[in-house]
Amino acid sequence: MRYCDLACIRCGKALTPCGPDFASTPPGASTPPGDALIFMARGNYGSTIYDPQSEMEYLIVVICDPCVVAQAAGGNVMRVQKRVAPPPRQEPWTHTPYEEPE
Numbered sequence: 001m002r003y004c005d006l007a008c009i010r011c012g013k014a015l016t017p018c019g020p021d022f023a024s025t026p027p028g029a030s031t032p033p034g035d036a037l038i039f040m041a042r043g044n045y046g047s048t049i050y051d052p053q054s055e056m057e058y059l060i061v062v063i064c065d066p067c068v069v070a071q072a073a074g075g076n077v078m079r080v081q082k083r084v085a086p087p088p089r090q091e092p093w094t095h096t097p098y099e100e101p102e
């Protein structure tokens with residue numbers, strides 16, 4: 001099954017690949033749609049339909065770009081930006097003799 005075999009989960013629109021699939025494309029992957037976003041769900045605690053509790057499987061759905069834009073306008077799309085930890089501080093070291101407390 002390829003990504004573009006899936007229709008938009010919201011409006012049912014058929015999607016088109018943004019390019020050809022290549023012979024080197026690994027099983028389970030394919031060229032992404034040119035007019036939609038791909039969403040992956042690993043399940044979560046609380047779901048009554050899907051919570052495999054395994055990193056080895058997930059569900060994929062696609063939503064066409066116009067549906068995402070319309071839902072974003074309604075406040076139904078969350079953007080998350082992960083922060084990257086700052087690099088550890090590095091500075092020259094100088095030896096200071098240990099002094100016994102008085």
Ligand SMILES: [Zn+2]
Nearest residue numbers: 008011064067
């Ligand atoms: Zn749609």
